[in-house]
Amino acid sequence: MKKKVLALSFGAFLLLSFSTKFLQKQIYDTKLVQTKTLQLKVVGQNDPNVKEPYAILKMSRKSDRVKVRYFAAKSYDGTMVGSRYSSWSANKNVIAISSGTYMDLCDASIAKPMGLCIDDGNIVNNKIENTYGGIVVVYATGGMVASAIEKGDLNITNSKTHSKMTIDVRNQFQKQAFIDWAKEEKATVFQTHLFVYKDSLRLIENPNERMKNAPRRFLAVCKEEDGTVSHYIVNLPRASTLYQGVVKAKEYLKNIEDVTQIVFMINLDPGCQNFYNVHNSDGSKKLESNFNGDPNLTINQAANLLAYYYE
Amino acid sequence: MPNSTRNKIIVSLTALIIVVLFFFLSKANNNNYLPEQRNTESNCTYNLYAKLTGLNNQNIVAQFPYNDYLEHSNFNNIECLKKDLTDLDSVTKDAMTSQQILATTLTDSLQKRVANVYKIYQPDSLIYLMQWAERFQYYAEIDTKNKILFKVVYDYWMNFISDKLTLFSKETPSIKYAFKFKFLVAKCSERKYNIGLKVTSTEKVIDNLVRSKWGHLFDASWNQASLLQKILLSLLIVTFLYGIYCIILKHFFK
Known part of the structure; x- marks a missing residue:
């Protein structure tokens, strides 16, 4: 009798294990999306035992399964970014969401983005911020490109005619053509600091920078050895100064991830709207603090959101 | 310390605080006068056609009389601008080139001429400039043929004004609380030219x-x-x- 009960229990256990395994939802392919947390030596510190966390989210754009969407501001009818994201994400496999570029104020209900900004083809801000150096285009199809403003070499494609254009947004006529293109393509455009462009560091250390132990977050688009493109979100919860944060992220990508080229690396603002969530492959939210922003913030307080999703 | 002396010190300190408070309150800029919009002259007497004699589509960009045009033409009036564009077309034989020449005149060349006015914070000058620039947005809506020219001029000056406001607020942070500055920032924001004002730690x-x-x-x-x-x-x-x-x-x- 005892044996029978044991055998039955064991059988039920096996069945349950397999059935839950089969029932488990996989929102993304773990070969294309990977997360890891590393404890690495602090750059510039002589003591090798002093380490700091690096939270890495790597997303391969191989076969175009990983896509990006940016919610730049509340919509024209006043719908907040949080609500826009919630309705959009209802049927999406969201990998991660993060606050994006700089806003003029911390209060999401009245905050406006800084620098040229077009949301889904709608102009949000016409003013170009030359000091940011970077301009980023998020295509309605889920792709992303960036360019250094002073290079004047932003390449855009007309989806209907497949014709290509190179735009210099500093030229007033080309800027108007670019805005018209973005309206037609329903593209999203935003500006932020472009720290690395084609492997070149574009930031000079400010000896007067006082900020210590501030969190830093960067989005890097890199070419891998096999020719594929990967997007990395490097979250440094204790990165010290901005310059040191950029150097740490760049060195990590080049030396540890061994990427062939950092096509561009931009800043994701973890200031007063420090929003960051990463999801596990089963769709649950990663609870590890290194993969989260300010725990006091709710989605409704997000002033803008960069969302990565899997299709 | 005797009570009377202590009371005197307390009264004196209170009086001093009130005087200091009133001093700063009196310094607050509550001037809410706004310059009125200027009327546009309707006469288009400037003869651009005559000034273009001898020019062709090869040399017109280099030899266009930029300063003379800004000195004597009526570039506030859309009808005059349209007439000037027709004159330019007769030489360039290309509407886009004509628009580009006039755009350069009304942006870069004009900015060089007025640069000194905007070196220091003069809110009335910025308000007049904005009133002038705003017209070009409406011109772009009513004249679709020359839309790009009017959009470019409007965008150029709105960017110029918002850049200047950012610069002036960095140089003198206290102007952020002045009525005219707030008016200009609000107008820029209404026109979707957001100005990120530097906020101190306090x-x-x-x-x-x-x-x-x-x-x-x-x-x-x-x-x-x-x-x-x-x-x-x-x-x-x-x-x-x-x-x-x-x-x-x-x-x-x-």
């Missing part, structure tokens, strides 16, 4: 206090504090708690 703290963002306030302060500041704060908290402990001990457990 202003950030006040803003977070007003909005009860205690979590962020603590996180930001703690992250930015040095080890010494953290030790000093801890000592203060310990001292404060010890004080409370002593008070409770003295009054309730005699």
Whole structure:
């Protein structure tokens, strides 16, 4: 009798294990999306035992399964970014969401983005911020490109005619053509600091920078050895100064991830709207603090959101 | 210290504080006068066609009379601008080139001429400039043929004004609270030219206090504090708690 009960229990256990395994939802392919947390030596510190966390989210754009969407501001009818994201994400496999570029104020209900900004083809801000150096285009199809403003070499494609254009947004006529293109393509455009462009560091250390132990977050688009493109979100919860944060992220990508080229690396603002969530492959939210922003913030307080999703 | 002397000191200090307060209040810029919009002259007497004699589509960009045009033409009036574009077309044989020449005149060349006016913060001049630039947005809506020219001129000057406001607020942070400055910032914002005004640490703290963002306030302060500041704060908290402990001990457990 005892044996029978044991055998039955064991059988039920096996069945349950397999059935839950089969029932488990996989929102993304773990070969294309990977997360890891590393404890690495602090750059510039002589003591090798002093380490700091690096939270890495790597997303391969191989076969175009990983896509990006940016919610730049509340919509024209006043719908907040949080609500826009919630309705959009209802049927999406969201990998991660993060606050994006700089806003003029911390209060999401009245905050406006800084620098040229077009949301889904709608102009949000016409003013170009030359000091940011970077301009980023998020295509309605889920792709992303960036360019250094002073290079004047932003390449855009007309989806209907497949014709290509190179735009210099500093030229007033080309800027108007670019805005018209973005309206037609329903593209999203935003500006932020472009720290690395084609492997070149574009930031000079400010000896007067006082900020210590501030969190830093960067989005890097890199070419891998096999020719594929990967997007990395490097979250440094204790990165010290901005310059040191950029150097740490760049060195990590080049030396540890061994990427062939950092096509561009931009800043994701973890200031007063420090929003960051990463999801596990089963769709649950990663609870590890290194993969989260300010725990006091709710989605409704997000002033803008960069969302990565899997299709 | 005798009571009368103490009272005198207290009264004097209070009076001093009130005087200082009134001094700063009197310095507040509450001037709410706004310059009125200027009327547009309707005469288009400037003969651009005559000035273009001898020019062709090869040399017109280099030899266009940019300064003379800005000196004598009526470039505030859309009808005059349209007439000038027709004159330009007769030489360039290309509408886009004509628009580009006029755009350069009304942006880069005009900016060089008026640069000195905008070196220092003169809100009335900026308001007049904005009133002039705003017309071009309406011109773009009614004249679709030359839309791109009017959009370019409008965008150029709105960017110029918003850049200047950012610069002036960095040079003199107190102007952020002046009526005309706030008016200009609001107008830029209405036109979707957002100006990010530099906020000092104190202003950030006040803003977070007003909005009860205690979590962020603590996180930001703690992250930015040095080890010494953290030790000093801890000592203060310990001292404060010890004080409370002593008070409770003295009054309730005699």
